[in-house]
Amino acid sequence: MIVPRPYNLIAELTYRCPLRCAYCSNPLDYAGVREGLDAKEWARVFRQAAELGVLHVGLTGGEPCVREDLAEIVAAAAEAELYIHLVTAGTHLDADGLDALVDAGLRSVQLSLQDVEPEPADRLAGGAFFERKLAFAAWVRARDLPLTLNVVLHRGNLERTRDAVELAARLGAHRVELANVQLHGWALRNREALLPGRAQLEAASQAVREARRDHPKLQIVFVLPDHFSDRPKPCMGGWGRKNAVVAPDGLVLPCHGARALPLEFWSAREHAFGVCWSDAPGMNAYRGETWMRDPCRTCPERERDFGGCRCQAFALAGDAAEADPACALAPAHDVVLAARRRADAAGEAPGLVYRGDR
Amino acid sequence: MSQGRAAFEARLQDVLERRYHDKHPFNLRMHQGLLSREEIQTWVRQRYYYQTRIPLKDSVILTKSGDPAFRREWVQRIHDHDGRAPGEGGLEKWLRLAETVGLDRGDVESLAGVLPAVRDACDDYVRLVEERDLLEAVASSLTEMGAHRIMRVRLAAFEKHYPWVDEEGLAYFRSRVSQAARDSEWGLAWVLENAATGEEQDRCVAALEKKCEILWRLLDAVELAHRKPRIASAAQLRNDPKDGALTAVLPERAVRLNESGREILEACDGERTADAVARELAARHPEVPGVEPDVHTFLGEMERLGVVESRR
Ligand code: SF4
Ligand code: SF4
Numbered sequence: 001m002i003v004p005r006p007y008n009l010i011a012e013l014t015y016r017c018p019l020r021c022a023y024c025s026n027p028l029d030y031a032g033v034r035e036g037l038d039a040k041e042w043a044r045v046f047r048q049a050a051e052l053g054v055l056h057v058g059l060t061g062g063e064p065c066v067r068e069d070l071a072e073i074v075a076a077a078a079e080a081e082l083y084i085h086l087v088t089a090g091t092h093l094d095a096d097g098l099d100a101l102v103d104a105g106l107r108s109v110q111l112s113l114q115d116v117e118p119e120p121a122d123r124l125a126g127g128a129f130f131e132r133k134l135a136f137a138a139w140v141r142a143r144d145l146p147l148t149l150n151v152v153l154h155r156g157n158l159e160r161t162r163d164a165v166e167l168a169a170r171l172g173a174h175r176v177e178l179a180n181v182q183l184h185g186w187a188l189r190n191r192e193a194l195l196p197g198r199a200q201l202e203a204a205s206q207a208v209r210e211a212r213r214d215h216p217k218l219q220i221v222f223v224l225p226d227h228f229s230d231r232p233k234p235c236m237g238g239w240g241r242k243n244a245v246v247a248p249d250g251l252v253l254p255c256h257g258a259r260a261l262p263l264e265f266w267s268a269r270e271h272a273f274g275v276c277w278s279d280a281p282g283m284n285a286y287r288g289e290t291w292m293r294d295p296c297r298t299c300p301e302r303e304r305d306f307g308g309c310r311c312q313a314f315a316l317a318g319d320a321a322e323a324d325p326a327c328a329l330a331p332a333h334d335v336v337l338a339a340r341r342r343a344d345a346a347g348e349a350p351g352l353v354y355r356g357d358r
Numbered sequence: 359m360s361q362g363r364a365a366f367e368a369r370l371q372d373v374l375e376r377r378y379h380d381k382h383p384f385n386l387r388m389h390q391g392l393l394s395r396e397e398i399q400t401w402v403r404q405r406y407y408y409q410t411r412i413p414l415k416d417s418v419i420l421t422k423s424g425d426p427a428f429r430r431e432w433v434q435r436i437h438d439h440d441g442r443a444p445g446e447g448g449l450e451k452w453l454r455l456a457e458t459v460g461l462d463r464g465d466v467e468s469l470a471g472v473l474p475a476v477r478d479a480c481d482d483y484v485r486l487v488e489e490r491d492l493l494e495a496v497a498s499s500l501t502e503m504g505a506h507r508i509m510r511v512r513l514a515a516f517e518k519h520y521p522w523v524d525e526e527g528l529a530y531f532r533s534r535v536s537q538a539a540r541d542s543e544w545g546l547a548w549v550l551e552n553a554a555t556g557e558e559q560d561r562c563v564a565a566l567e568k569k570c571e572i573l574w575r576l577l578d579a580v581e582l583a584h585r586k587p588r589i590a591s592a593a594q595l596r597n598d599p600k601d602g603a604l605t606a607v608l609p610e611r612a613v614r615l616n617e618s619g620r621e622i623l624e625a626c627d628g629e630r631t632a633d634a635v636a637r638e639l640a641a642r643h644p645e646v647p648g649v650e651p652d653v654h655t656f657l658g659e660m661e662r663l664g665v666v667e668s669r670r
Contacts, residue, residue, distance in 0.1 A: 005600065050599055055596075175609070
């Protein structure tokens, strides 16, 4: 098999986080994952990734800013000539801390907001964070870094889609990602409470259309949640194809969720990054198309969506080699249709299970 | 239902009131004396393309009428533009204007530097006239009603603010004051006479709006040519670690560039205008046709992707 060149590295520096989002994409057993790589090891990973062709690193977590050696890690990524993008909840860093990262070579920031109003945002995040986040956004813009605002949309806040765009515009963001909650990690546990109904989604889509008209310069990303679109997303741009995730313990993965699959991945602590990327059995399990079954095997859309998300197939169909159940052609599409029906039936949403309080 | 003549005429006047390009920021600045010499040059050079399309669209209009009286009147416009002998007419006067503002006549005539957006706008005008019937085609030329007004303002502004443009250069504007007044009077009367039904009147109004939009787009493009592009602060320019290709890395994407892309971006220092960059590149590669429009297209695309940002 020809191993593709990775372009983007997602460095999960830690699973620690002061927040407790009920849709967190970290694994359910995140607390059991050791934080393995120190700054020197990250430096080696960055160097090896850059040699393989990686251009871009997203520093994420958990909350990457809880690491006291973050500036050192940023400097190491800059040394490897990577474009450095920080994905943060914006609660942990003060202006001086941000300056230190900029001096070390930070280029751009994605700030996650749990909502666009303080009260529900703080309830979901589990603390009085909202005002701090807005202050952080202002510091980012004052330093002329491009700012992406990421707001996870769900049943409880979809009404405020338009407000999210207005807030992004006010904060001077160049891009706003209105991310509909996806069915993995903690979100799967909370799907009854999080999944929106069709009427709600249609209203939000309309709000996005109007917002696009009123803010032509702002990039507005809005994707329908899987349980309401009939085709899957091209998850991670294909398994082991363009994006590599390195977990806090050094495991090299094709996506955030893949460690939940019964596959063997290798750790960058034990092998060179390139070896983990190209040779680990788990990385090759769903590369290319040879693993595909019907209907994906012969489907003309497989070059676009790569059969969708393997983790979702595993979680919902019980087998990662199945077509993503989000696809209307998938044998297990029923599961998604059932979720759609439940979401459509108006009823009290059950309470959320927050990350951490299992 | 058709409206009375007066009401119909008022609607046409209203379109000009709202949409005619005398209200475009570029024209406002021109008339306030705020344009640089370079901006005047760009405008003259780009607008020449529009001038060259006028006799073409008037020829198309001629083919649409079976009425000798109409054609006798309308053909006058072609004579006004092309002259009755070499060295005469509106096009020639415009080239004189080009010379007096410091442009190279041959360069302007060659159309080598026409901005893609200017070309699109002007070609849209000719296409509009081709595709619509005689009534709409004539209605679309009623911007002449605004033209004689704008020419007066312009003449005064040039005399006051741009004294380096000499009398010979202003001859075009001077001749258009009376021509446009006469043409628009005739054209308006003809449209009022021939748009009998409400539906026809609506089409005339729409055609005039469309024409206003075309003139507006032309000035948008001229303005845009004076933005000062530079590498966006968000972009990291580097050589690809695998094959050395120049690559602009951004928060969400990486854009690979070829050798000409590299050369263009290197010229974008945030001081020079897009127009100046395009001209410099064209001067550097006289053997390559179409450099200038290509540079503008490329810069537009880079700006859309976020590789380049501009200030005015
Ligand atoms: S989703 Fe919420 S809880 Fe999970 S890492 Fe991000 S901020 Fe922390
Ligand atoms: S059948 Fe497979 S490849 Fe085809 S659209 Fe569905 S998931 Fe994609």
